[in-house]
Amino acid sequence: MRITNVRAICTAPAGLALVVVKIETSTPGLHGLGCATFRQRPLTVVTAVNEYLRPFLVGKDPSAIEDIWQSSYLSSYWRSGPVLNNALAGVDAALWDIKGKIANLPLYQLFGGKCRDFVPLYTSAGGDDVHAAEESVRGWMEQGYRYVKCSTTEPGYKSNSAGSNATGWRRASRGETAGKSGEEAFEVDHSVLEGAWEPTPYVRQLPRLFEHLRNQLGDSVELIHDVHERVPPIQAIGLAKALEPYNLFFLEDALAPEDNAYFRIMRQQTSTPIAMGELFVNQAEYVPLIQERLIDFIRVHISDIGGISVARKLATFCEFYGVRTAWHGPGDVSPVGHAANMHLDFACHNFGIQEQHLFNQAAQDVFPGMPEIRDGAMWCNERPGLGIELDEELAARFPLPEMPYGGGWAPLRRYDGTVNRP
Numbered sequence: 001m002r003i004t005n006v007r008a009i010c011t012a013p014a015g016l017a018l019v020v021v022k023i024e025t026s027t028p029g030l031h032g033l034g035c036a037t038f039r040q041r042p043l044t045v046v047t048a049v050n051e052y053l054r055p056f057l058v059g060k061d062p063s064a065i066e067d068i069w070q071s072s073y074l075s076s077y078w079r080s081g082p083v084l085n086n087a088l089a090g091v092d093a094a095l096w097d098i099k100g101k102i103a104n105l106p107l108y109q110l111f112g113g114k115c116r117d118f119v120p121l122y123t124s125a126g127g128d129d130v131h132a133a134e135e136s137v138r139g140w141m142e143q144g145y146r147y148v149k150c151s152t153t154e155p156g157y158k159s160n161s162a163g164s165n166a167t168g169w170r171r172a173s174r175g176e177t178a179g180k181s182g183e184e185a186f187e188v189d190h191s192v193l194e195g196a197w198e199p200t201p202y203v204r205q206l207p208r209l210f211e212h213l214r215n216q217l218g219d220s221v222e223l224i225h226d227v228h229e230r231v232p233p234i235q236a237i238g239l240a241k242a243l244e245p246y247n248l249f250f251l252e253d254a255l256a257p258e259d260n261a262y263f264r265i266m267r268q269q270t271s272t273p274i275a276m277g278e279l280f281v282n283q284a285e286y287v288p289l290i291q292e293r294l295i296d297f298i299r300v301h302i303s304d305i306g307g308i309s310v311a312r313k314l315a316t317f318c319e320f321y322g323v324r325t326a327w328h329g330p331g332d333v334s335p336v337g338h339a340a341n342m343h344l345d346f347a348c349h350n351f352g353i354q355e356q357h358l359f360n361q362a363a364q365d366v367f368p369g370m371p372e373i374r375d376g377a378m379w380c381n382e383r384p385g386l387g388i389e390l391d392e393e394l395a396a397r398f399p400l401p402e403m404p405y406g407g408g409w410a411p412l413r414r415y416d417g418t419v420n421r422p
């Protein structure tokens with residue numbers, strides 16, 4: 001059997017740019033799919049796949065997944081980074097999908113079988129103040145969720161999504177609009193035109209939100225918060241300490257990858273569980289944090305580190321150090337990528353939690369077989385491979401949207417105009 005074609009396919013049924021790699025083989029009808037979504041720079045991945053990986057891979061044996069990964073990784077000489085890793089991840093997952101179809105087994109079986117009956121999910125809640133946030137969390141709990149990420153947009157706060165104002169810290173318009181974070185569908189938020197974001201009111205007020213939630217909700221729910229690497233390192237350390245009484249499940253991206261060395265200091269200061277990794281693309285960024293036992297959850301975006309093959313190795317490595325998985329799972333992971341997350345979630349003993357995204361009906365139609373979500377959990381359809389398909393004709397009806405900055409992040413600015421991490 002040989003690889004006969006490798007293609008990157010773009011579609012945006014839910015408004016966000018998605019990139020999926022399809023590998024076809026010399027066996028009629030046997031093909032595989034893999035997520036290669038780099039929402040902010042999708043066409044760079046398309047070029048890497050169609051112009052560089054396709055000629056390198058056509059004619060090769062699709063069963064040699066590890067050799068194809070290693071040789072593709074080295075073929076650019078300079079390696080890693082989100083563009084090449086996403087391209088490689090799309091190929092890698094498609095090859096695993098093919099292997100599962102040949103074996104006639106769902107992928108988690110090839111990874112060692114199920115460690116659990118279903119995959120618990122966390123969802124995102126929030127509101128304009130602590131009371132609205134509490135109501136939002138309660139709404140999810142009533143639907144069966146036991147893990148909820150929470151933030152508010154009340155004065156001084158900034159929600160997880162770039163876009164709303166922090167009252168009292170307004171700045172003049174620069175005519176910019178902000179892209180929302182991966183958790184929410186992209187739309188232009190005009191309220192940001194006068195908005196600014198300041199770290200100090202945020203770190204002062206966030207503990208009040210979690211104090212309120214714990215007082216009102218008790219210990220019946222696991223609470224999560226994402227700092228989105230927005231505050232200076234010493235304020236992030238202070239925030240992690242201040243949140244300690246409220247027993248978070250984890251505090252996410254308290255520091256930027258550029259400030260990795262501060263995790264050594266944070267670890268000595270607080271027992272708040274730490275999740276990290278959404279922006280990591282290189283093993284040099286995450287291996288030391290795991291080896292030195294500085295984090296509790298690895299939160300990488302699987303296609304950004306190079307795909308399922310790397311994620312399996314990383315999960316196993318984490319298990320030896322007591323670090324649990326919490327793969328990134330927003331709307332700019334394609335449904336094919338969510339299926340990959342799910343198969344690893346079933347098979348890894350050191351699974352921690354899975355972030356969910358609820359796709360719209362159009363996305364469900366474009367990607368038949370996507371993992372089912374109900375009762376706060378993800379469930380497998382037990383089909384071979386990743387268990388998901390792509391309706392190419394339908395996908396073509398949802399071309400990449402015209403977006404400000406080509407879909408990239410708009411600057412998030414402080415009240416004096418200084419650009420901040422998004």
Ligand code: MG
Pocket residue numbers: 226228252253278
């Ligand atoms: Mg995050």
